[in-house]
Amino acid sequence: MNWFESLRDLSHREAAGRLLADGWNVCGLGDWATVWRSPDGALVARVSPFEPAYEVFVELCRTLDGHPLLPRIEFDGPLMGGGRLTVMEFLMPVEPAVADAVVVRWAAAADGDPITVVRREAERLDAEAARSIPFWGGLDHNPGNVLQNAAGEPKLVDLFYAAGLEIYRVLRDDPARIAEAVPADRRRFICDIAALARLSSPDELAALRAAADSLD
Incomplete structure (x- = not known):
C-alpha cells in the first residue's frame, strides 16, 4: 500500500x-x-x-x-x-x-x-x-x-x-453564513490555517475561535 x-x-x-x-x-x-x-x-x-x-x-x-x-x-x-x-x-x-x-x-x-x-x-x-x-x-x-x-x-x-479574507471576515461578522456554506465536518480546523497563525493578534485569534466554536 x-x-x-x-x-x-x-x-x-x-x-x-x-x-x-x-x-x-x-x-x-x-x-x-x-x-x-x-x-x-x-x-x-x-x-x-x-x-x-x-x-x-x-x-x-x-x-x-x-x-x-x-x-x-x-x-x-x-x-x-x-x-x-x-x-x-x-x-x-x-x-x-x-x-x-x-x-x-x-x-x-x-x-x-x-x-x-x-x-x-x-x-x-x-x-x-x-x-x-x-x-x-x-x-x-x-x-x-x-x-x-x-x-x-x-x-x-x-x-x-x-x-480567504472574505471567509474570515464572514466568520467574525456573520458566522451563521459559514455554517450554511461549509459542512461541520469540513470546518473543524478552520482557525488553524498558517496565515492566521502567522499574522493574527491574540485578540483576533480569540474572536475567530469563539465565532467558530459558536457554530457547534
Missing part, C-alpha cells in the same frame, strides 16, 4: 507528526498550508488544516497528467476535519525573468503553445468551481506561481484560490 494512504483521514496535526517522525522537514509556509520535504529531497507534502480550494488544482494536474508545465502529483487525499494532504514533486524558485515569460505566454495563449491547453482547462475548472465551491476566489496566475523542477523545467502551481 502507498505509505501516504496511511495518512488519509488523520488530522493535519497527526499527519504532520507522522511526516516529522519519518524524517520530513518543513520547507515552506503558505497562507493555507505547511509544506514538508521528503528525506531524499524528491517530494514535498502540502498539509492544510482547512482546504476549500486546492482539490481543483489537483484535478487540473490529473486531467492533464504528464503535461510539461504542471507538477507530478504523487498522492492527494482529505484529512480529518476538512484538511488536505497533497504530495508532489519538489519544485524550486525560478529567476524572475523566467516567471515573467511564462505569465506572458499565459496571456498570449498562442495556438501550439502547451500553456494554452493548461489555460483553457484551468478556465473551465474555474467556472465550475465558481458555481459549486463557497467563497471561491478564482484563477491566480501571477509570476510567484511559476517554479521549476530539478531539471530546470518551469511548472505552474497554485493556480486557484479561495477568498
